[in-house]
Amino acid sequence: MTQSTQLWGARFRSAPSPAMKRLSRSPDSYFRLVPQDLTSSIAHARELVRAGILSDGEGETIIATLTAIGADVASGIAAPAPQDEDVHTFLERLLVERLGALGGKLRAGRSRNDQAANDLKLYLREKSRHIVADLLRLQDALLAQATAHQGTLAPGFTHLQPAQPVTFAHQLLAHAQAYSRDIDRFADWDRRSARSPLGAAAMAGSAIALHAEESARELGYDAPCENSIDAVGSRDHVAEFLFVTAMLSVDLARLAEEIFLWSSRQFGWVTLDDAYATGSSIMPQKKNADIAELTRGRSARLISGLNLMLVALKGLPFAYNRDLSEDKFAAFEAIDTLELVLPAMAGMVATLTVHAEEMKRQSVDGFTLATEVADWLARNGVPFSEAHEITGALVRFCEEQGVGLSDLSPDALAAVDPRLTAEVLPHLTPEAAVAARAGYGGTAPARVAEQIERLRALCDQQRRWAEA
Structure with a gap:
């Protein structure tokens, strides 16, 4: 029958109430920390050997037993019992059941x-x-x-x-x-x-585990x-x-x-x-x-x-x-x-x-090429504040006529503003629009290809960190 192990309580005159036990016990999910607690306990056992609390032989016995406990927990042979308050109590109970008083030595110099x-x-x-x-x-x-x-074209969105x-x-x-x-x-x-944190013990540091760096x-x-x-x-x-x-x-x-x-x-x-x-x-x-x-x-x-x-x-x-x-x-x-x-x-x-x-069909819906008109005007010497107004008027004209920007004739362009000439028309395609965004980080296919290569290299570097 599983014996109860409690890591505190000698100064109390009565046992904890059932309500206290229920509240204080760790949720079942917290017992997933068994591997980490065992790893820490093995490191602490070596620290106790350095401190002279455990002999070399005792340290080897405890480490071997902790390793065996880990295998038993992983395989389901050993599992927490309702009376195990937390992962530390559970593992100390198993250690003491297997090693007797020697198992109780491991607690020296550390705290939950x-x-x-x-x-x-x-x-x-x-x-x-x-x-x-x-x-x-x-x-x-x-x-x-x-x-x-x-090279797949799509509409980009702002404000949806x-x-x-x-x-x-x-x-x-x-x-x-x-x-x-x-x-x-x-x-x-x-x-x-x-x-x-090992070696900090309860809060003031340990008088026994003095080589936390190890x-x-x-x-x-x-x-x-x-x-x-x-x-x-x-x-x-x-x-x-x-x-x-x-x-x-x-x-x-x-x-x-x-x-x-x-x-x-x-x-x-x-x-x-x-x-x-x-x-x-x-x-x-x-x-x-x-x-x-x-x-x-x-x-x-x-x-x-x-x-x-x-x-x-x-x-x-x-x-x-x-x-x-x-x-x-x-x-x-x-x-x-x-x-x-x-x-x-x-x-x-x-x-x-x-x-x-x-996607390509939708890429020009909603007059997404309007900025190309304003940019073309700016490159041809029109102040951008004016280019913006001219392009807005052009979009309004298209809405009234029920046509797209690329559907406009040279005469229709000139009717809106004489500075709009047929030379703007080659710029009014989605292919030309994305190709023009050729600065670093832009959507031009050549820049996107470079971005892919840089990101792939970064992912390889990050994968090495994850596998370390």
């Missing part, structure tokens, strides 16, 4: 305070790389579609109104550029989070935290992680919103693959972009998680407080959400069927 901070930090540093790997698969899908559509022709690749890469910054934020966050190196950190109170009492690294995930979720929601529009009957730009769409229980004809809808909806969870963490931190006295256990709730929610959303979004983008001819 530095263990909890360290376990979550290790987990987040690992998961940040998993998230980036998934995000890079979405980047690969965007790059593949952009490569295939470097037709603005100027662009290439569809350029539109796709706008999202990819945002994701590349999200990846950079993860890497930048990781650099600031590369400090180990365990820090073993656990993949750059160094220990500079201040033991800060080590156990701070969660700004969690709040920052949640900001990065929330920002990513907002960027994902923006792509999702565009996919709704592109796949609608009204736009008709793309068709969703059947494997990445759903139908209606009552309307047989429906094909819904549910992946995009769920992605947009779940961004609310990540935004609220960031808010939760900031509110939990506000006004806390500076050392460990149980309020800080909310860090895991918010972080796990963000990670679990992204691990569902990112593969689905990548698959949906990769399998989109793009209707290039329909």
